Amino acid sequence: MDNRNNTIAGWVLFAGICALGLTIGSGMVFADRHPEKEGYPIEDSEAGAGGGASAVPLPNLLAAADVAKGEAVFAKCAACHTINSGGANGIGPNLYGTMGEPIGQGKAGFAFSDALKNVGGTWDFENMDQWLTSPRKFANGTKMSFAGLGSAEDRANLIVYLNAQGSNLPLPAAEAAPAADAAAAPAEGAAPADKGADAAAAGDKGGNGAPAAAAPAEAKK
Ligand code: HEC
Numbered sequence: 001m002d003n004r005n006n007t008i009a010g011w012v013l014f015a016g017i018c019a020l021g022l023t024i025g026s027g028m029v030f031a032d033r034h035p036e037k038e039g040y041p042i043e044d045s046e047a048g049a050g051g052g053a054s055a056v057p058l059p060n061l062l063a064a065a066d067v068a069k070g071e072a073v074f075a076k077c078a079a080c081h082t083i084n085s086g087g088a089n090g091i092g093p094n095l096y097g098t099m100g101e102p103i104g105q106g107k108a109g110f111a112f113s114d115a116l117k118n119v120g121g122t123w124d125f126e127n128m129d130q131w132l133t134s135p136r137k138f139a140n141g142t143k144m145s146f147a148g149l150g151s152a153e154d155r156a157n158l159i160v161y162l163n164a165q166g167s168n169l170p171l172p173a174a175e176a177a178p179a180a181d182a183a184a185a186p187a188e189g190a191a192p193a194d195k196g197a198d199a200a201a202a203g204d205k206g207g208n209g210a211p212a213a214a215a216p217a218e219a220k221k
Pocket residue numbers: 073074076077078079080081091092093095098101102103104105106107111112113114115116117132141142143144145146149158
């Protein structure tokens with residue numbers, strides 16, 4: 001009898017362990033699928049779209065930027081900011097002449113967050129571009145509750161507009177057209193083919209003229 005009871009108790013215990021194991025095991029399997037994205041999908045998607053790094057360097061975007069378009073983009077800011085000379089601070093500080101000023105120190109009577117005050121530096125073009133891409137990434141803890149502008153062109157237009165309101169910093173020099181690098185790369189890529197041809201037939205030197213002639217065609221891309 002005792003033996004039988006022990007056996008039964010043993011099976012019950014074993015079944016319990018199996019059940020527990022299954023629970024833990026399935027928990028591990030399914031737990032992973034749960035929160036793929038938590039928090040604030042709006043900011044995530046903005047940051048993803050905006051992620052900043054545009055293919056075109058900022059100085060080139062600024063050189064091509066349009067103040068009037070920037071003024072239109074500023075509509076997104078006007079709920080919180082004035083930008084006229086001597087304009088009142090609102091939810092955000094007045095932005096007249098902000099380009100070139102120290103970050104987060106600017107306007108008399110506006111209480112900046114410590115997060116922004118402690119960034120340091122001045123509002124140059126690069127800093128402003130990063131701030132407008134994602135204020136929260138630029139100054140974690142900022143009280144400017146604005147997700148950011150995903151479009152690099154929008155940011156560039158807006159920045160030249162901001163700059164035109166009392167700052168007028170000289171625009172950074174546009175970088176040499178990246179097309180020059182693009183043209184150089186295929187030319188180098190063609191080199192091994194030339195060498196191969198040379199090795200195969202040393203007398204074929206004249207053939208080098210052909211790849212050289214092809215290079216300008218690639219440069220047109
Ligand atoms: C919801 C309100 C709100 C919106 C919309 C908003 N801002 Fe702000 N902005 C603020 C607040 C609040 C601060 C102060 C941030 C801090 O102290 O952390 C601020 C700070 C700034 C600063 C820093 C100023 C300085 O002197 O250092 C700049 C520049 C700025 N905003 C530009 C913009 C631009 C450009 C837009 C539109 C794309 C915009 N903001 C949209 C509320 C806003």
